[in-house]
Amino acid sequence: MKKAHINLFYETLAKGNPEPKSELQYTNVYTLLVAVVLSAQATDKGVNKATEALFKIVETPNQMVELGEAKLKDYIKTIGLFNTKAKNVIKLSQMLVHEHGGEVPNDQAALEKLPGVGRKTANVVRNIYFQVPTIAVDTHIFRVGNRTGLAPGKNPLEVEKKLLKVTPKEWKLHAHHWLILHGRYICKARKPECTACPVIDYCAYKAKTL
DNA sequence: ATCCCGAGGG
DNA sequence: CCCTCTGGAT
Numbered sequence: 001m002k003k004a005h006i007n008l009f010y011e012t013l014a015k016g017n018p019e020p021k022s023e024l025q026y027t028n029v030y031t032l033l034v035a036v037v038l039s040a041q042a043t044d045k046g047v048n049k050a051t052e053a054l055f056k057i058v059e060t061p062n063q064m065v066e067l068g069e070a071k072l073k074d075y076i077k078t079i080g081l082f083n084t085k086a087k088n089v090i091k092l093s094q095m096l097v098h099e100h101g102g103e104v105p106n107d108q109a110a111l112e113k114l115p116g117v118g119r120k121t122a123n124v125v126r127n128i129y130f131q132v133p134t135i136a137v138d139t140h141i142f143r144v145g146n147r148t149g150l151a152p153g154k155n156p157l158e159v160e161k162k163l164l165k166v167t168p169k170e171w172k173l174h175a176h177h178w179l180i181l182h183g184r185y186i187c188k189a190r191k192p193e194c195t196a197c198p199v200i201d202y203c204a205y206k207a208k209t210l
Numbered sequence: 211a212t213c214c215c216g217a218g219g220g
Numbered sequence: 221c222c223c224t225c226t227g228g229a230t
Contacts, residue, residue, distance in 0.1 A: 023226090024226080036226075037228095039225085039226050039227090040225090040226080041215080041227060041228095042217085042225055042227095043217075043218075043224085043226090044225085045218090045225095046217060046225080049217095077216080079215085081215050081216085081228095082214090082215075082216075083214070084213090084214055084215090084228085116227085116229090118227060119227095119228095121226085121228085136226070139224080140226065141226080176226090183226090184225090188224090189223080190219085190220080190223065
């Protein structure tokens, strides 16, 4: 995508949503981390539905450890991959208690050592809570980056590097949310709504659909 | 490359 | 029925 168009692309998305925020529900940085871990290959709606009850009784790593894996599963069994996620959340909470004083570290490497936390999840937490201009590449952003021509790449890491390179400084902090919301509601996987798309003038995909 | 894995949409 | 959803670990 041309430089001038990249600016217009972000400017347009920003105008449509000046203060973008996560649609995941959370009460603090710990519950944010748990919510993001649970959101892997699941919709935020489904995660919110499960965590609404869970976060009323669990807001700290200690409380999660006390709850235990079996009861945690009862809360999240409506979410895909719940078995693995329950194990990871308990282990991750134990590690936070024993190795980080019960706090969530603002450190990419330390976060990625936690079970169930990879590059994407760590990037999301650092962006949302610690205001670091990371761009976490999930399924939506991977698709939008490739389809629009904004940041093509064979894998998420390639797309992330390209996004960090082409995204102007002023848009970096919120780029993650603008791109994800665009992918979720307009540039959808199955049936992209190009006729309702505000940035179609800058998109490489329109040539194939119109 | 493969497994994990429920809900919702088309 | 098939596809997709803010992936990560092996």
